[in-house]
Amino acid sequence: MRHTWMRYFTPGPAHHRLGLVCLGVGLQHGSLPTVGPRTLDHHVAVIISSGNGWLRSADGRRVAVTAPALLWLTPGTSHHYGPDPDHGWDESFVAFTGPATAPYTELGYIEPDRPVVPLRDPADARAVVARIARAARRGNPLLEVETGAAVHELLVALRRARAGTATETDPVLQALARDACLPLTVADHAARHGMTPAALRTAVRAAAGRTPKEYLLGIRLGRAKELLAATELPVAAVARRVGYDDPAYFSRLFTRRVGLAPVRFRQQESRALPGPGSTPRPDPAS
Template sequence: MDIREPWSLYATPRNAVRQFLIACHGAGEQTGFSPPFRQRKLPTRGLVYISAGHGTSTSGPGSPAVTVQAPAVIWLFPGVEHGYGPDAAGWSEHWILFAGESFAAFEELGLGNRHQPVLALERVIRDATVLFDDLRTALTTVGARSELAASLATQRILLAIVDAAGSNTGATDLPSFLNVLTQDAPRQMSVAARARRVGMSVGMVSASVKDATGRSLNDFVIEVRIAKAQALLAETQLDIGVIAERVGYGDAAYFSRLFTRRVGVAPTVFRLQQARSIQTELDTL
């Protein structure tokens, strides 16, 4: 196990960085044993790279624990309950908190898939020590240059994850029809049209989605839309109506009612909760 001095640093990137780039809100490393935890929520995205050891991870309320075997990445999603921790032998953990719409480019490469919260890597991340040292250096000072350097360092680590994952990225590991349905979720389409997009009959695609996710096709589409809306609310200042349209709802009032039923609070309240809690949540990482 790679023994490195533990560290953790936090930042509050300016709006321009959050809007146009991937903004790093914090990062750190630690090695050894720390008690596993559950039921934490963060207002940002996050990744936890496990370079050595093994343990467990959970994502979503009431979700079962998933085994994490190094090398692997645990994805954290804004507003989603999660937990993780090593077994008694401990592990080597390297984490980053980040936000920004430009992460969508990495999602197209298979990173950060909500249906694959633990990504097994084919090999350890090449030059991980150098990459995290660069990120640490960027976070030790304050200012626009440091924020840009931290953003670039975060993107370099994300690209390194793509390389280390190889064929294990969500874009290939998940059934291809789920990737297509996820990408198409914000589009206004009939069930028949969605079935044609994946080359299945309506009955077949409905059964396949049920088998793969435990949800009906309609519920799966809604889940993807609401998850995207949560990320946009947490990571941007876009108007609620604009967010509603981006995730597939032309009627902002209907979207707000649906979001409230699914999440438990209105979109405006969800956004306020994330804004108020960001420093508190970061301090508890």
């Protein structure tokens, strides 16, 4: 016995320009038929919540699939998969495409080289799929935008759910975030963790999808923006607060990455009140 529910969509050109569009969603359970061999022109994330089965990858290898797991079906890559014929499995799928798939792949959220990805807990990803399914009701005027926005959420939820990886709880990322504004090089940070720079790059890339330099720079520039917007500290003092002893270098770097010079950013975004009397609110993230 099997249960199958599917909806498919055809977003317009304007929706594609939003970055990601959802092309379809499905919820299936039981002794489902084998899929493929086939090749698609779009991405599909298949979330296996219970049961087991197999996937034959493009190189002909047959890979065991044991729930919870994610099957990445990527454009132009042949795939062939199915559940155990005796017991079946519980799957949900979301088909999507759009220009944003390229940076999501570059950042490691989509993994073409890992067609089967073990998951810790698919609950959050399944909740996003359920929202897409609810949005798929007939006559929903927000269908394409609502489902496209949810695909972004799905990619984040699947990234968090990967087995063997961590995000906020990763001790290396936590330490880098804590020490990001110290005047330390990447090699200095690696040494503080007893790691080589190459090992640190591998760890940060796996956890955050970026190099240590990019990860640290994002934190430094974010803190610099906060100081420029909420205080009257001179730019040189802001530079020192975020780890740059050379204010001219900081200004050039800030301008190149933000698109505005620090002084111009302050003029545009300033929330500082002159004189005493401003009481900072607690950090909502703490």
